[in-house]
Every structure is written in C-alpha cells, then in structure tokens.
Amino acid sequence: MTSTPGQQWRAAFTDSWRLRKTHEHPWWMGQLACVITGMAVGAAFVLLAALLSANLLNFQWWTRGLAMSMQLGAVIALLSCWSLRLLERLLPAERLARLNEGQDLQSLLVFIGIPTLCSGLGLWLVEVLQRWRLQGVLQLLKLPHKGALITFLFCGAGFACLSLWRARTQLRAQKARSQLSEAQLRLLQAQIEPHFLFNTLANVQGLIDYDPVQAKHMLDAFTDYLRASLLQMRAQDVSLAQELALVQSYLAVMHCRMGDRLQTRLDVPDTLLTARLPPLLLQPLIENAIHHGLEPRLEGGLLQLSARPLDSGLQIDIQDSGVGLARSRERPRRGHGMALQNIRERLLAVYGPDASLELTELPGSGGTLARLKLPRQHPFPSQDHD
Template sequence: MTFTEEFTQALRNQRMLMKKRPDRLRMRVLVYLVWFIGFGLLFATVNGVQSGRLGSVAWWRNDLPGHMLVSLSVTLCFFFGFRGFETLAPQRWLDTISGWRDWRSGVFFSTLSILCSLVGLLLGFAAVAGIWSRQDLLGKLVGKPGFWAQFLLISIIVTLVMGLRYRSRWKQEAMQARITEAQLKLLQGQIEPHFLFNTLANVQSLIDFAPQRAKLMLERFTDYLRASLGQLRGESTTLAQEFAMLEAYLGLMQLRMGERLKVELALPAELRGIELPPLLAQPLVENAIHHGLEPQIAGGTVTVSARREGRLLHIEVADDGQGLDGPRRRAGNGVALDNIRARLQARFGPGASLELLPREGGGTRACIQIPLPNDTP
C-alpha cells in the first residue's frame, strides 16, 4: 500500500468508531496534524482579512500563533473526546451507533463534534489569554453575543456538512453492497458447476471397474444434492452446514478411494453458527485429494479444522500428501483458488485471505482467514 493510499484509508477510518485502530500511529498523528495546521491557518487568515492585519507584524506575532494554539486545543479535544468515547463505551454501543443509517448518526457525530469544539475553543482562548497576558480575553469573548452567533453558525454548517457526508457515504455503501452481491453470485455460479462436474467425473471413473460402488456413490450423491442444493444456491451458510457438506463429500470420495483416504474434521461447538459463503472450503478439499493424495499409492489423510483467534476465523484444509513440489503433482490452472480469493475479497474485504503453505512433516496446508463481524459473540 502506497503512502497516499495509507493516508486516505486512515482518513476514512476516522469516520468510524472502533476500539482498536488498524492504522499505524504515524498515520493517525499525520491526520490530526493536517487538521491542526489546516484549521489554524484557515481561521487565522479569515480573522486577518476581517481585521485588516493579514501579513502584518502583529498578525505574525500574535494572531497566527494564537489561532494555531486554539486549533491545537480543539484538535486535542477531538482526539481525546472521540478516543475516550471509543475506549470507555461498551462495544455494543459502538456497534449500534455504527449501524445507524438515518438522522441519528448525523446528530450523534455532530453533537460530539460541537462539544469537542466548544471545550477546545474555551481551553484554547484561556491558554492564549495566559500566554499573552490578556487576562480579560476569555471573559470578553464568552460575553460577546457575536462570539456565540458565530459559533452557532459554524455548528449549523458543521452539522449540515456532516449530514450530507454521511448521506453520501450511505448511498455509496448501498451501491457497493449491490455490486458485491452481484459479484458474489457470479463467482458462486462459477464454483458450483466445477464441484458438480468433478463429482460426476469421480462417479464415471468407477463405472468400468467397480459398477456396484459407482451405483452406491451415485445414490449417495443424489441424496447429497437433494439435501444441499438449496443451500448451495444461497448467499451464505454456517460453519456447521459447511462441515456437514464436507463430511458428505468426503464420504463419497472414500467410496471411490477406499482405505486410501482417511478423514479428520474438527469444528468447535462455539463456531458452528458463524456465517460464511457456501462452498468456500470445498475446492480446497478437492485439491487436497486430487493433487496431494490420489497420486500417492498409499493415499493419506485430509484434515479440515476451524479455530478462532480474537476477531479472526481460521479455516484450514491440510493433507499429508506429496506437497506443493511433489514429483507426481498434477498440473492445475488455479481457477478454484483465484475464485476463493475473489469471493473472500468481495465479501470480507482486504482482511480476508487464502494461503497455500507446506505442511510440517510433509503435505500441504490451505489456510483461510476471515475477519469476524463486531457483533459475533
């Protein structure tokens, strides 16, 4: 990620409430530094134009440093105000506020911003009065109706701008959601025939030399399709359903390979209800058998497991076959892996990934990483 992309992402993240910020500290400091310098120069310039002192010695010695000090005070109040709320508020509050897609979101962020601005202004004016020995500055400003009129006008402008910004963001999110949904349907439409044709090819391979096993495999495959086809066409499934489909599929493959194929499935009970796109691990299991185990005379074991680490879900498909550089490894075009990566990116964003790694002791590990929603228990 380039510097510009990283800075832009840090700016976007400032609009969201989150306990742990994903941006690097230097990027967060840079964002607030830009705000501090930008607002300080803006208001110092406007005040200088109004007073006719812009560019004069008094402006450089008093007005500009004073406005920069007030801007620094406001910026610090924004930082500690928002970070304090994010840190102290329960996670369910942050999830609720982040889920608002109506006027409540604009009111909340506008109110908190106005409060931070007011406290920052008062503290900044007090600091200016103390440093420049103008003890009556704060009292005069607070007592002037013009000060409160200007503050009210700026607050209204801030509220309107934030309301328009969030409305634009919601429209963009809705459009992106529709694009993502269409992309997921297209990708899923590609993976279903791949799975069905591969399984039918396995049945066909048994017809000539083991017709009874082929018949039994076809019967089980028909029962499997009858039970799972509706689920395959859905937008999401659960880990429990995904593992059940994998168990049924591996049962079909055991009919074909016999004792050469051993299966181990490990799904903790607390993860059974987590949702994910259907047929996410299925191509990885197929690859483990086709590229890793079938070329070996002795066959081997396929292990499918899931575990949770913090806000990340890990799904692993491992085999003790010939490995990524095995002498009998069959050539592949990588379409299935590219499809999985594309589906992960479309559904979960850059936090999701798929990696192929060598397994300790021989074989291959396919590791899927998925960020869990904040409301996942």
C-alpha cells in the same frame, strides 16, 4: 475486536464518528482519538486564518490563538463524541444503521446538528472557564461574542458536512466491496457447481445398475450437500460449524466416488465452532486438495482439516498427502487457480489486508498445505448473532 494495537488505533480514528453498538477499540482510545482530531482541526483553522490574512510569517499573530483554538477543538470534539455515544446507548442497532446511511432528515440532524450545537456549546464553555481562570468569577449566563459564536457555528456545520460526506463515501465503498464479494461468491459457485454436479450425477447413474445401495447413499449425500450449499449462498456469514457441515457433506460424496482412496480427519475444537466466517470459504480449498492433490495419486491419501485460535482471530489448515504443488502444476486442469484467486479477493474485500491464504508444499513424502489466517473470529464484528 482487532488483533493489534495498530489496528485498534486506526479503528479509533476512523470508527469513532460512526454510530454502532460495539466498536473495535477501547473506549479511552476513542476519546483520545477525538481529542487529537479536535486539536488538529483547531490548529488547522488558526493556520488557515493566518494564511488568508497574510500573517503566516507573523508568529506572534497566530501563535496567540493556537493554544486556545486547539483547546476549543478538543472540547468540541469530545462533546460531539459523547453525544454520539449517548445516542448509541439510547437507540436500537437497526436505527443506528439507518442513521449511518445519512439518507433522511434525522440523519442530517444527528451528524450535522450535533457538531454544530457542540461548536457553540464548546465555545461558550471554554469562554466561561477562561473568564473564571482570569477573573475568578463563574458567569454561566454570559454568552460569547456574537461574531465568534456565528463563526464557530458555521465552522461546526461545515466540518460536520465534510464528516458526513466522508462517512457516506466510506459506507458506499464498504457496500461496493460487500457486493463485489457477493458477486464473486456467485461466480465461484457458478464455476464449481456444474462440473461437480455433472460428475456426481454421472457416478450415480453408473452405480444404479450394479450397486443401487451405493447409488442411493451417494445421492443422499449429494442432496445434503446441495441443501447446505444453497442455504449458505443466501447468508452473509456462517458459523464454522455450518461450514464444516457443508465440508462433511461434500466429503461424503467424494467418499462414494473414491472409496478407500480417500481418508479424512477433522480436528476442530468445540470452542471454535461458533466462530463466524464468509460462506463457502473452505469447500473450494477441500475440492482443490482432492482434485489436484489426492485424485491424481493412484493410492489416494489423507486429507486433514484443523483449526486453532490465532490471537483474536482464527487459523485453518487444510493438508493433503497428494502429489504436491509441483506435480499438480505439471497437470493443468480447467479452472486451476481460479478458486484460490477468488478466495483471496473475497478475503481482501471482507477483512482487508490482514487476512491471508498461503499454499506451501510439504517436505518429505509430498503433499500440500493450505493455510487460512483470519484476523478476527467474526467478519462483521458490529453485527450481533443469536
């Protein structure tokens, strides 16, 4: 579900022609979008015919058929939309996803055959209603003019081909964005893990001789972190509870390293634990807060993570009482800023421009606030999760 009426209207115009179990807009909005689209196509056909016949300036010529063509376009669009909605109720979600790809004969029959048949049916229905209005006689079996019927069938097939091409182009672009996001996730892990891995193992090795109990505790926490991290790398999205479990495993390792210098506080309502988000979104922000904010401070400090609902989305705040943004930038470290840029690019690929990551310096005693705003509580709302 989108968070604003503007987003719902955009989804209604771009998403109504795709097959899916749930849409990001109310049903009536999708119907109205179909009517507007059909009327626009009908008007475009009349204007194109006027241009090709050199009658563009002859207003009496093309205005006679404008209302009729717009009415016909609206009827054809509604019939096509209703047919697609009926298919969504009859077919399982997996079959709908395969049809959307447009790779087989059945997809062509659905996305080209349905609009083509609806074009002929719409022309016949409108002519029947026109004759009934003018003559007062309902002649259901009389077919429309043969030339007009053929013209509309070809126009319907042509428009359906263009719509199918556009849908496949959008699907390929969405897959490319998803693959880019996944590649960026792998790159981010490749940048983070070696440094964290070697430092942790070095700490374990140093603790074995004089504090084997603490070394075992640190190794157990590190094992839990690696297990959770590897599981999340294979997932397209995870619940907030799973992401917090990874964060807590990471914090357990850092507690072993920093001791009492690191204090943590998590404030997340139980109602938000089922919200879903892209994997490994919070751990890099936690790591940045510790390495660039709390570790440089001799006495350490407090790290707080909180979450709250934001319209139909989610806001997550990660706040530290460390040295602050200004002093952190004075002490540049390897990879500083790379993880933040990676997260912003992943947010753009998954949510579009409605998601954001903002970093601000806290007044007074210092520290940094990383605020993550997600426009919805599921990155891929068309998918169902157990």
